[in-house]
Amino acid sequence: MKDNKLKILNQKIKSCKKCLLWESRENTVPGEGPINAKIIIIGQAPGAEEDKTGRPFIGRAGKLLDKLLKIANLKREKVFITSPIKCFPPKNRKPTKREIQICLPYLKEQIRVINPQKFILLGEIAFSIFFKNKKLKDYRGKWVEKDNKKYFITYHPAAGIRFVKFKKILEREFRKIKKIIDL
Ligand code: SF4
Numbered sequence: 001m002k003d004n005k006l007k008i009l010n011q012k013i014k015s016c017k018k019c020l021l022w023e024s025r026e027n028t029v030p031g032e033g034p035i036n037a038k039i040i041i042i043g044q045a046p047g048a049e050e051d052k053t054g055r056p057f058i059g060r061a062g063k064l065l066d067k068l069l070k071i072a073n074l075k076r077e078k079v080f081i082t083s084p085i086k087c088f089p090p091k092n093r094k095p096t097k098r099e100i101q102i103c104l105p106y107l108k109e110q111i112r113v114i115n116p117q118k119f120i121l122l123g124e125i126a127f128s129i130f131f132k133n134k135k136l137k138d139y140r141g142k143w144v145e146k147d148n149k150k151y152f153i154t155y156h157p158a159a160g161i162r163f164v165k166f167k168k169i170l171e172r173e174f175r176k177i178k179k180i181i182d183l
Pocket residue numbers: 013016017018019020021022028085086087099102103
């Protein structure tokens with residue numbers, strides 16, 4: 001039943017032309033993971049590698065995410081990985097507010113169907129969807145409880161690729177994720 005709902009949703013995403021990003025995409029990237037995942041990881045938008053394959057987080061940022069998941073003792077196949085934008089923004093630009101607003105119902109539906117208990121939010125865009133008008137720096141690096149769900153807010157792995165300082169912070173923060181997952 002749940003499985004079917006996600007399949008139908010993926011089909012909708014595949015044929016979606018609600019914003020102009022459909023024109024330049026090769027593949028939509030709805031996200032992947034088990035239907036009953038307890039944890040959902042939300043990034044920003046697909047990159048070029050993801051666009052080629054239709055799979056989330058498989059480029060350089062994805063490789064770093066894989067390492068971070070190991071630090072947190074999380075198996076990639078046990079978490080659902082997605083983003084609020086399902087098509088590649090050309091030249092890897094940031095998605096616009098309008099694009100996010102138009103695409104967001106797909107993420108909301110995924111969350112409704114999967115019903116995860118814990119959210120790992122990677123970067124400003126994922127954070128701002130759940131914590132409107134708040135500052136990431138005030139929430140980063142800790143678990144925050146809201147509406148009976150737990151959210152862990154950290155940087156996007158792409159920041160860790162660009163700067164060693166952010167990579168170290170990400171590693172430290174994924175160790176904190178491990179602590180609560182191990183409880
Ligand atoms: S980014 Fe989202 S809203 Fe825009 S075309 Fe792709 S699936 Fe549709």
